[in-house]
Amino acid sequence: MTIFTGFIVEPISFNTFLYKSLGCISMIILMGWLLYRLMFSSLSKIPGPWYTNLSVLFLVYHEYRGSKRLWIHNLHLKYGESVRIAPNELSFASATAIKEIYTSAGGYAKTELYSLFQHGPHRNLFTALDKKEHNEKKKRLADRYSNSAVLQPGIQALLRDRADAFARVCAVKKTLDVYLYLHCYALDCVSAIVFDPYGTRSIEEGNDNDMVRHLSYHNSRPGLVIRHYLPWLHRFYSRFDTRSQKGGEMIDEYAWASIRKEPHSVFTLSTRLLQYPEIGTGNMVAECLDHIGAGIDTTGDALCFLMWEISQPHNSKKMQRLCEELRMYSLENGDTLIDLPYLNAIVQETMRLWAPGTQSLPRYVPDGGRCIDGHFVPGHTIVSAQSFTVHRMDQTIFPDSEAFNPERWLEIEGKVERQRLMFAFGSGARTCLGKFLAMSEMRLLLHAVYSRFRTRPADDMNASMEMSDQLMTSRPKDMLCKLTFEPIEL
């Protein structure tokens, strides 16, 4: 075999010729593919780093490492409110995009990422992907968590009882790891709404407390990412995730035992589910577990960030103002605290900065495509917004947006714009079912603590309170937050 290389004709073997030809062809295909991806693929015109045109691997890498939230946030700061984060995936940060994606008629369906939170074969309210199936489930359950339901005296008494239990521990221990005890508080509150009178008492009782210890220190993110992208590998990987498995077994056992007990209080989730025996006990238990799971880390972590922040010396005036407002209300006449301006401002600012559901809530663009923020986006593209960015990016609406400034919520000017950008509980048909419960839990806990104590970081508190990410939520990095409680002098 001979081949021309310039002007010299060299003899080469057939194999060399074959390899060189294959190499050339592969190179041409690769160049063509790169050119197509970079110049002509459907999302290539949308701003974003060039490499996100090529592969989803960059996104997966950040998801696995737990750096996705900050990676996407920095891309938004660089490229603006619309950013391409993978060949088939976009992130948005404007109020108009949120309205289109999460509330528009016809709706955008949740992606399969949510299936990771399924309990065995059971699809629940949170994990239902099909819109019709979701509507049916929601019709059954929505009134359990409406604002008026949560504010009724029976439920308020349960939440107050749990908040008082928390304050008693503060009084006795004086220095407390609130990360653990706020998770206990959140579990005790949500399990009461789900199963009363069989709610947990994890603030005081050893076995329930142990359950929280197993549930609240897991590192499920890497395992979930592997399960989502490489399900076959997960069987092997999950063997190392023993701590969350043990917590899972304990809470499963608790839920199965509680649904079988009788009677349940009339306002509970279990009472409502038991009215539909056709759905089966397995589905009922799975639904209850979902709500309990949704209510522990979220409310617990939000309160933890809040108490840490307000305990900082530079926030002492804010704490003083909160204490003074709360001390005017004894709660004995059944006050729900819903109208206290500074308390509400503190909770709102906490939800803006540290609402634990900080990350992207992914949805599929419906068939035929849609226009989002002036970009045509083809059907089946994954689109999302993340509250972490939405709550920080627009400095005209949230000036000095990284600062904890509850006072901003007391200003009349710009109120509508601020509210329009609040995305802590999601938006539209899939908005958080437990948001009124969570807000009430937070208000009552803050009353129980700050009408009696001032707090400061404990002398030996060296743990990091940086935000650290799980798959869709964020929590304090070291999962330890030691505060010292000093009784307020009368």
Ligand code: HEM
């Ligand atoms: C600070 C506390 C909480 C935060 C920040 C929070 C956040 C969220 C967010 C962002 C979503 C929407 C997910 C999406 O659209 O993809 C959601 C959904 C949901 N949350 Fe919460 N949540 C909190 C507390 C709770 C509590 C206490 C419960 C207990 C009942 C709960 C139950 C649910 C349920 C059942 C859904 C699914 C709703 C549906 O798909 O129709 N959440 N939550």
